[in-house]
Amino acid sequence: MGVDVTIEGLTKSFGKQLIWKDVTLTLPAGEISVMLGPSGTGKSVLLKSLIGLIKPDAGSVVIEGVDIASCSEKQLYEVRKLFGVLFQDGAMFGSMNLFDNVAFPLREHTRKSESEIRRIVMEKMDLVGLIGAEYKLPGEISGGMRKRAGLARALVLDPEILLIDEPDSGLDPVRTSFINQLFVDLNAQIDATFLIVTHDIHSVRVVPDNIGLLYHKHLAMYGPREMLLSSDEPVVRQFLNAQTIGPIGMSEEKDADQLAAERDLDLPPLPPIPLQLEPSSGIPRRSQRPPGEWCRLHGVTPPPGSFRADSALVTTGVGGA
Amino acid sequence: MASLTATRVLAPVGTAGKLFAFALDVLRGLFRRPFQLREFIQQAWFIASVTIIPTALVAIPFGAVIALQAGGLIKQFGAQSFTGSASVLAVVREAGPIATALLIAGAGGSAIAADLGARKIREELDAMMVLGIDPIQRLVVPRVLACMLVAVFLNGLVSVVGVAGGYVFNVIMQGGTPGAYIASFTALAQLPDVWQGLAKALVFGMIAAIVASYMGMNAGGGPKGVGDAVNLSVVITFLLLFLVNFVMSAIYFQLVPPKTG
Numbered sequence: 001m002g003v004d005v006t007i008e009g010l011t012k013s014f015g016k017q018l019i020w021k022d023v024t025l026t027l028p029a030g031e032i033s034v035m036l037g038p039s040g041t042g043k044s045v046l047l048k049s050l051i052g053l054i055k056p057d058a059g060s061v062v063i064e065g066v067d068i069a070s071c072s073e074k075q076l077y078e079v080r081k082l083f084g085v086l087f088q089d090g091a092m093f094g095s096m097n098l099f100d101n102v103a104f105p106l107r108e109h110t111r112k113s114e115s116e117i118r119r120i121v122m123e124k125m126d127l128v129g130l131i132g133a134e135y136k137l138p139g140e141i142s143g144g145m146r147k148r149a150g151l152a153r154a155l156v157l158d159p160e161i162l163l164i165d166e167p168d169s170g171l172d173p174v175r176t177s178f179i180n181q182l183f184v185d186l187n188a189q190i191d192a193t194f195l196i197v198t199h200d201i202h203s204v205r206v207v208p209d210n211i212g213l214l215y216h217k218h219l220a221m222y223g224p225r226e227m228l229l230s231s232d233e234p235v236v237r238q239f240l241n242a243q244t245i246g247p248i249g250m251s252e253e254k255d256a257d258q259l260a261a262e263r264d265l266d267l268p269p270l271p272p273i274p275l276q277l278e279p280s281s282g283i284p285r286r287s288q289r290p291p292g293e294w295c296r297l298h299g300v301t302p303p304p305g306s307f308r309a310d311s312a313l314v315t316t317g318v319g320g321a
Numbered sequence: 322m323a324s325l326t327a328t329r330v331l332a333p334v335g336t337a338g339k340l341f342a343f344a345l346d347v348l349r350g351l352f353r354r355p356f357q358l359r360e361f362i363q364q365a366w367f368i369a370s371v372t373i374i375p376t377a378l379v380a381i382p383f384g385a386v387i388a389l390q391a392g393g394l395i396k397q398f399g400a401q402s403f404t405g406s407a408s409v410l411a412v413v414r415e416a417g418p419i420a421t422a423l424l425i426a427g428a429g430g431s432a433i434a435a436d437l438g439a440r441k442i443r444e445e446l447d448a449m450m451v452l453g454i455d456p457i458q459r460l461v462v463p464r465v466l467a468c469m470l471v472a473v474f475l476n477g478l479v480s481v482v483g484v485a486g487g488y489v490f491n492v493i494m495q496g497g498t499p500g501a502y503i504a505s506f507t508a509l510a511q512l513p514d515v516w517q518g519l520a521k522a523l524v525f526g527m528i529a530a531i532v533a534s535y536m537g538m539n540a541g542g543g544p545k546g547v548g549d550a551v552n553l554s555v556v557i558t559f560l561l562l563f564l565v566n567f568v569m570s571a572i573y574f575q576l577v578p579p580k581t582g
Contacts, residue, residue, distance in 0.1 A: 080453045091448035105452045
């Protein structure tokens with residue numbers, strides 16, 4: 001049913017280069033969270049430290065009472081069975097066909113019979129729309145198919161936590177929309193805790209329940225979707241609306257001259273907040289909140305035109321809004 | 322500045338330490354169940370298939386060179402009847418293990434480093450760890466064992482082909498007598514020479530596979546990183562193998578007295 005992931009005071013540096021410091025957040029059980037940030041802010045490093053592939057310098061990542069950052073190798077391999085991870089390029093094993101790739105975790109970790117494995121694998125392949133391609137090698141299929149195959153493999157052990165690294169890199173807009181819909185549908189079905197790492201703001205605006213923004217070596221903000229989309233905080237505002245005006249420059253941070261030159265420029269108004277993607281079955285997800293609820297509860301006036309059925313389309317024209 | 326220099330100077334020590342720690346992990350993995358029999362057989366077959374023909378082709382000139390060198394020298398001493406003996410001694414004791422080392426590191430090791438390096442940069446190894454499977458046990462241990470097995474057989478192949486090559490050159494090119502060549506085989510050489518050759522091959526196979534796996538699994542920075550890893554693994558393996566060969570030869574001479582007579 002999904003589990004909480006509690007991250008506290010996480011700090012990591014490679015040599016003298018600090019990646020991020022003091023990252024504290026909780027991924028709520030069963031909800032979809034997205035972590036975004038400019039390129040090179042250590043989003044993937046954060047994801048890898050959640051599964052213990054990278055040891056943080058300080059802080060803790062607690063999952064079901066086990067601290068990933070300090071537990072033994074043996075505990076780590078146990079806890080990892082709760083995870084499904086989709087790597088950037090799918091990370092399929094090049095020497096095996098898709099069927100064997102997806103069956104791999106089942107064959108290694110369970111004593112299921114070959115016919116039962118076949119049933120489960122086919123079910124997952126059907127879920128990601130790969131029926132008919134199961135005997136192809138990963139080298140013979142497109143990047144989008146590799147990603148979907150990677151997703152099928154990540155799902156095969158029924159994970160409680162699903163970590164997804166840049167699902168939209170190298171996908172066309174249509175495939176990106178399909179894969180976003182797939183995530184929402186999956187969350188409705190398996191109720192796992194999702195963490196998606198991306199910098200595609202179109203997906204960010206419509207998919208998640210929670211958004212986090214990594215910027216300038218720290219977690220700038222983390223909270224419900226509507227909180228960030230209606231935020232006036234310059235960094236959040238600039239990034240979520242893909243604007244050039246704001247503190248983020250081409251090389252991480254703008255210098256004083258550039259900021260001074262922009263001082264008199266008016267920020268473009270916030271675009272309307274779109275409706276969240278619904279599961280295609282029409283039945284709301286357990287963690288889904290009614291549109292506008294957060295804004296109402298916190299007395300925030302959403303930008304004009306928010307939460308209208310047609311506003312999902314408006315996001316494509318963010319820059320000119 | 323001083324600390325920067327110290328870091329640079331100490332970096333190789335750190336690498337050596339990590340390599341050693343990796344080797345210990347592999348040794349521990351050798352005894353962990355379940356043993357990956359399928360992977361072991363596949364790898365043994367693969368390594369054998371990339372090394373057998375080059376090894377045989379290297380062994381022929383190796384045997385011939387030794388026959389030419391030793392034959393010429395022995396002729397000057399007037400001891401032609403010992404040519405066969407000298408040739409066997411040189412091939413079995415040194416040339417066999419050295420040729421095996423070159424081929425195992427150059428053909429087998431580079432293939433292992435390239436394979437694991439490609440898996441590393443495609444995040445396959447990360448994916449495997451995340452799926453709760455230790456790549457050392459699943460991938461490295463079968464490769465190390467396969468390399469050791471194949472190295473032992475290659476050593477035998479080099480010995481046979483090398484001695485045969487020496488025979489052909491001695492008899493045809495240098496006008497030696499076939500009977501004398503064969504009869505003098507056991508004049509200087511003895512059974513422990515074969516054992517030490519096999520022991521060397523075992524150790525060489527292990528070192529080559531461990532270094533190649535380590536370099537492959539620590540490749541970084543895209544396709545260029547894989548190329549660098551393969552390059553480094555071959556260079557480091559050569560250095561280590563020649564060093565270990567010297568040490569093992571020195572120990573052997575202390576343990577087994579040369580045959581007199």
